[in-house]
Amino acid sequence: MSGLRAGAAVADITPTQPVRLAGFMARQPTVPPLVVADPLQVRVLALQDGDTTGLLAVFDLVGMSAAFAGPVRLAIATATGVPVERVMTSCTHTHSGPDTLLGMDLYAGYVELLTLRAVEAAQTAVAALRPVSVGAAEVAVPLDLAVNRRGFPHEPRLQVVDLLAGTERVATVVGVGIHPVTHGPDVHVITADWVGHCRVAVEAALGGTALVVAGALGDVNPPGGDGYDRSGGGAALACSVGTAVAGLATTAAKQTKDVGTGLALSHRTVELPVAQAELSRLVSGGADAVVTELFTWSVGDLLLRSLPGEALSGFAAALPRPGTTVDVGLAPVWQGYLPHPDLMGGGYEDELGLGADAMSRLLVALGAA
Amino acid sequence: MTAVSMTAWHGVLEGFYGEPYADAARLDLVRWVGTVGGRDYVYAPKDDPYQRAQWRTPYPPDRMQHFADLVAAGQVAGVRIGFVVSPGLDWQPGDEPALVAKLRAFYDLGARCLGIAFDDVPPGGADLGTVHGNAVAAAVAALPGDVLWAACPVDYGTDRVTAYLGAFVAALPADVDLFWTGPSVLSPDVPVALTTDLSRRLGRRLVFADNFPVSDGPMAGVLHLGPYPQRDPDLPAAVGGLLLNLGPTPVASRLPAAAGLRWWSEPQRDRTEIWEAELAGVPGLASLARACRSWLTEPGPDPELLAWTHAALDGDTRLEDYFAAGCRDGLPAEWAAELEPWLQAWEWHAMAVPIALAALRSWQDGTADGPGGAFTVAEVWRRGLAMERQLFGIRWAFYPVTARTGDAEHADPAGLVRGDTLLDTLCREALGRLTGERP
Numbered sequence: 001m002s003g004l005r006a007g008a009a010v011a012d013i014t015p016t017q018p019v020r021l022a023g024f025m026a027r028q029p030t031v032p033p034l035v036v037a038d039p040l041q042v043r044v045l046a047l048q049d050g051d052t053t054g055l056l057a058v059f060d061l062v063g064m065s066a067a068f069a070g071p072v073r074l075a076i077a078t079a080t081g082v083p084v085e086r087v088m089t090s091c092t093h094t095h096s097g098p099d100t101l102l103g104m105d106l107y108a109g110y111v112e113l114l115t116l117r118a119v120e121a122a123q124t125a126v127a128a129l130r131p132v133s134v135g136a137a138e139v140a141v142p143l144d145l146a147v148n149r150r151g152f153p154h155e156p157r158l159q160v161v162d163l164l165a166g167t168e169r170v171a172t173v174v175g176v177g178i179h180p181v182t183h184g185p186d187v188h189v190i191t192a193d194w195v196g197h198c199r200v201a202v203e204a205a206l207g208g209t210a211l212v213v214a215g216a217l218g219d220v221n222p223p224g225g226d227g228y229d230r231s232g233g234g235a236a237l238a239c240s241v242g243t244a245v246a247g248l249a250t251t252a253a254k255q256t257k258d259v260g261t262g263l264a265l266s267h268r269t270v271e272l273p274v275a276q277a278e279l280s281r282l283v284s285g286g287a288d289a290v291v292t293e294l295f296t297w298s299v300g301d302l303l304l305r306s307l308p309g310e311a312l313s314g315f316a317a318a319l320p321r322p323g324t325t326v327d328v329g330l331a332p333v334w335q336g337y338l339p340h341p342d343l344m345g346g347g348y349e350d351e352l353g354l355g356a357d358a359m360s361r362l363l364v365a366l367g368a369a
Numbered sequence: 370m371t372a373v374s375m376t377a378w379h380g381v382l383e384g385f386y387g388e389p390y391a392d393a394a395r396l397d398l399v400r401w402v403g404t405v406g407g408r409d410y411v412y413a414p415k416d417d418p419y420q421r422a423q424w425r426t427p428y429p430p431d432r433m434q435h436f437a438d439l440v441a442a443g444q445v446a447g448v449r450i451g452f453v454v455s456p457g458l459d460w461q462p463g464d465e466p467a468l469v470a471k472l473r474a475f476y477d478l479g480a481r482c483l484g485i486a487f488d489d490v491p492p493g494g495a496d497l498g499t500v501h502g503n504a505v506a507a508a509v510a511a512l513p514g515d516v517l518w519a520a521c522p523v524d525y526g527t528d529r530v531t532a533y534l535g536a537f538v539a540a541l542p543a544d545v546d547l548f549w550t551g552p553s554v555l556s557p558d559v560p561v562a563l564t565t566d567l568s569r570r571l572g573r574r575l576v577f578a579d580n581f582p583v584s585d586g587p588m589a590g591v592l593h594l595g596p597y598p599q600r601d602p603d604l605p606a607a608v609g610g611l612l613l614n615l616g617p618t619p620v621a622s623r624l625p626a627a628a629g630l631r632w633w634s635e636p637q638r639d640r641t642e643i644w645e646a647e648l649a650g651v652p653g654l655a656s657l658a659r660a661c662r663s664w665l666t667e668p669g670p671d672p673e674l675l676a677w678t679h680a681a682l683d684g685d686t687r688l689e690d691y692f693a694a695g696c697r698d699g700l701p702a703e704w705a706a707e708l709e710p711w712l713q714a715w716e717w718h719a720m721a722v723p724i725a726l727a728a729l730r731s732w733q734d735g736t737a738d739g740p741g742g743a744f745t746v747a748e749v750w751r752r753g754l755a756m757e758r759q760l761f762g763i764r765w766a767f768y769p770v771t772a773r774t775g776d777a778e779h780a781d782p783a784g785l786v787r788g789d790t791l792l793d794t795l796c797r798e799a800l801g802r803l804t805g806e807r808p
Contacts, residue, residue: 066748066751070744070748070751073744074744077741077744083741083744084741084744085741085743085744086741267743267804268804269743269747269800269804271797273787284754284755285755286755286757287751287754287755288754288764288765288787289754289764289765289793290751290754291747291750291751291754291796291800293743293744293747
């Protein structure tokens with residue numbers, strides 16, 4: 001059947017046993033009692049046009065290394081029949097979830113839970129495929145909502161992709177880059193952070209299934225000195241940030257323009273050298289080079305583009321942005337921060353990544369001038 | 370007691386960083402050296418505390434008994450056992466009695482090759498050279514005259530007579546040989562003219578302590594089982610002998626060491642033919658040795674395997690046949706035990722390469738079923754890139770190649786090897802085809 005079809009589904013990936021929470025380097029390396037403030041989820045968007053199908057699975061996780069993402073993608077591909085090169089995983093980057101980067105203190109069985117739920121959501125999304133039209137819009141994000149923690153000038157933007165089956169909304173994809181860190185390193189609860197609140201608010205306002213994808217969030221925090229409430233009021237801050245982002249998204253949803261038709265899914269690989277620094281080797285799993293998959297999906301004038309880590313705003317600003325471009329960060333895996341090689345030297349983000357040579361090569365591969 | 374030969378040095382050196390060999394392994398090596406034409410086994414492991422960090426402390430009786438056993442085994446095998454003491458970490462004038470006592474204990478065991486090493490300690494100028502040279506001279510003067518002496522200066526890898534070295538040799542008795550690793554700590558090239566000139570200016574024999582096949586430090590991801598490096602056939606005649614610095618695998622080091630010692634004795638012969646002849650003498654080793662033959666100057670994969678890799682991308686099966694034959698059949702147990710991690714790495718390649726090729730071929734012939742080809746190849750490559758041990762070529766290693774600006778020694782970028790392994794070549798080409806970026 002020709003013409004674009006879309007389906008979306010949600011499944012719960014909340015740990016059922018205590019886990020070490022991942023994301024803050026400053027967090028004590030302990031396994032706190034399991035306290036779930038709000039559930040972690042995987043949300044899958046299926047896109048299909050004729051024989052071409054792509055699955056975007058967004059997880060409420062800090063990120064997934066290839067050791068985690070690979071088996072999950074394979075399982076989804078096997079269960080749905082969608083080629084694995086068209087299964088793109090991404091993460092919202094919540095800092096209040098299990099460690100799916102190094103797998104520290106992850107209980108036996110969580111990977112199976114994660115995989116089964118992802119498969120379940122993917123199958124449901126595929127089963128729910130129906131004809132849609134696609135609109136997209138982009139709006140500015142106030143600088144007091146998306147704070148550049150390194151003090152770089154930036155122009156944060158939010159993209160909305162609206163998938164409508166007639167008048168009924170199938171899904172809304174919100175692309176924005178703000179670290180989900182509102183609870184800070186001292187509050188040990190499981191939470192999707194502001195992202196969860198945002199999705200709830202978007203779905204309440206618009207209907208359908210909301211997906212939030214992490215744009216260039218590498219150096220962008222929510223409001224507050226470090227992006228979190230030092231008094232322990234992370235939940236309130238998460239709610240306020242999530243609600244504010246949802247407000248922008250629903251405003252943008254009223255401004256969408258039809259992007260046109262025709263789904264095209266591109267998958268490439270690029271070799272990236274790894275710097276000798278210890279943290280670079282930590283990111284690469286000890287390897288001195290990595291092979292990175294790059295996804296580029298388009299529908300008419302809309303572009304969904306994978307970025308294999310936490311892009312800093314300077315990195316993302318160097319990339320071409322044809323039509324409405326949504327950066328899908330931490331996709332399909334997390335390979336550290338992605339700083340612009342000419343803007344390095346200002347923070348730990350430059351160290352926890354593959355290094356300047358890799359960034360130069362990645363920029364070229366992504367079409368930067 | 371057999372008479373001491375004052376002929377050129379020709380043997381191996383246990384001088385690497387890391388756990389010294391087990392006693393039994395060392396005794397086996399001494400017996401083995403004689404079977405491949407060697408006549409020297411020099412004991413100087415960096416991490417034997419009594420040899421270096423705590424050099425003033427006498428060896429305990431059990432260690433001395435082992436050294437006596439070594440000397441005895443050497444006499445049976447026709448191999449001289451040399452003992453080197455390394456006092457350079459904290460040498461002070463006035464330490465001479467402790468040094469003499471340490472060396473005399475070896476002499477009393479029957480050892481007649483003795484050495485004093487100041488390698489890998491902070492450098493200095495003429496003053497330090499004089500201090501170190503005087504230390505050697507004091508030891509030589511204190512012991513009987515039937516000892517073959519060698520000294521290793523701080524500036525042991527050099528293309529010039531540094532101020533330190535000039536002062537060092539000025540203080541040495543004339544018949545003390547100098548351990549020298551060539552113009553660099555690890556020397557990709559050893560020009561004969563430079564060697565001859567340096568020996569003349571230093572007024573003594575240079576013993577070429579070749580840092581091959583050792584693989585410690587940032588070379589440790591590579592196992593050197595290949596042919597002896599390309600050296601000038603006139604080099605053996607230009608120096609006072611060869612000592613090959615062994616690696617931390619006492620059994621596996623025998624193959625490259627034998628190849629080196631044989632070539633040194635017959636430098637007009639083809640070094641690869643010599644290696645192949647030695648390799649033929651170890652049943653079952655060929656598959657792994659071909660995977661581990663790379664070194665600084667020849668970092669790529671085995672040329673034939675690389676050719677098969679290119680051909681495999683277009684359907685040729687010789688590479689898969691090579692892997693299907695395995696790497697263990699007939700391999701002696703002691704070799705297999707020592708090489709187990711490397712054998713496992715080889716077997717990982719034997720599993721992974723056919724998977725990558727199958728993914729490519731099923732895409733090429735339109736029968737793809739299962740995981741996508743590009744993902745499969747990328748996954749294979751990703752795992753290969755993260756492997757600690759590098760086989761079928763060197764992807765990354767840092768060899769201690771050094772150069773000098775004036776007297777100051779510094780690392781030479783030529784020591785950094787960043788290359789492609791067979792797996793890199795295969796996966797890059799396959800991915801290029803699978804993703805449409807290569808025809």
